[in-house]
Amino acid sequence: MDRQRILEQRDEIEEMLKASELNDYDDVQELDDRFDDAARTVERIMVGDISEWVGQFYREWYRDWQDGDRDDPPCRCSNPRCSFKLGELPYPLRRRRSSIREGANGREALVSYLDSHPEAVVVDEALDRQAEIASEVGREFRQLHRDIEAAIMEAVDDEAMAKSAF
Numbered sequence: 411m412d413r414q415r416i417l418e419q420r421d422e423i424e425e426m427l428k429a430s431e432l433n434d435y436d437d438v439q440e441l442d443d444r445f446d447d448a449a450r451t452v453e454r455i456m457v458g459d460i461s462e463w464v465g466q467f468y469r470e471w472y473r474d475w476q477d478g479d480r481d482d483p484p485c486r487c488s489n490p491r492c493s494f495k496l497g498e499l500p501y502p503l504r505r506r507r508s509s510i511r512e513g514a515n516g517r518e519a520l521v522s523y524l525d526s527h528p529e530a531v532v533v534d535e536a537l538d539r540q541a542e543i544a545s546e547v548g549r550e551f552r553q554l555h556r557d558i559e560a561a562i563m564e565a566v567d568d569e570a571m572a573k574s575a576f
């Protein structure tokens with residue numbers, strides 16, 4: 411996952427959409443919506459307060475494990491009082507203003523947390539999932555780039571056609 415590259419793609423597409431002057435065309439709304447979706451995902455897992463996303467990932471895991479829908483406990487350590495197993499993220503991962511809150515460093519914070527608590531499979535998987543979502547967003551941005559270009563070409567063609575009709 412190349413965070414910088416994804417942020418650049420996002421800005422580039424935002425510019426394209428602004429500059430495209432495709433306002434009269436129906437497919438622009440669809441392209442806009444897709445862009446908004448992808449940009450929101452970037453905000454959630456890479457830029458904003460990612461502790462919220464991690465907390466949600468953890469809570470889903472914990473609930474599935476409690477309900478018997480998942481065999482793996484959130485943590486495989488031997489401590490029965492381990493907070494992952496008691497339904498709460500450990501203090502360093504949930505305290506306000508912890509380094510995990512900032513998207514840029516949130517990933518690093520999780521990685522370094524694993525140094526001290528390597529059995530925490532839920533953290534390991536949260537990192538994998540985050541990387542996966544990031545590459546999905548990267549793919550969507552590349553596809554959007556192509557689709558916007560295609561829409562612009564089509565608009566240019568339509569205009570040329572309208573002119574030649576006179």
Ligand SMILES: [Zn+2]
Nearest residue numbers: 485487492494
């Ligand atoms: Zn543990």
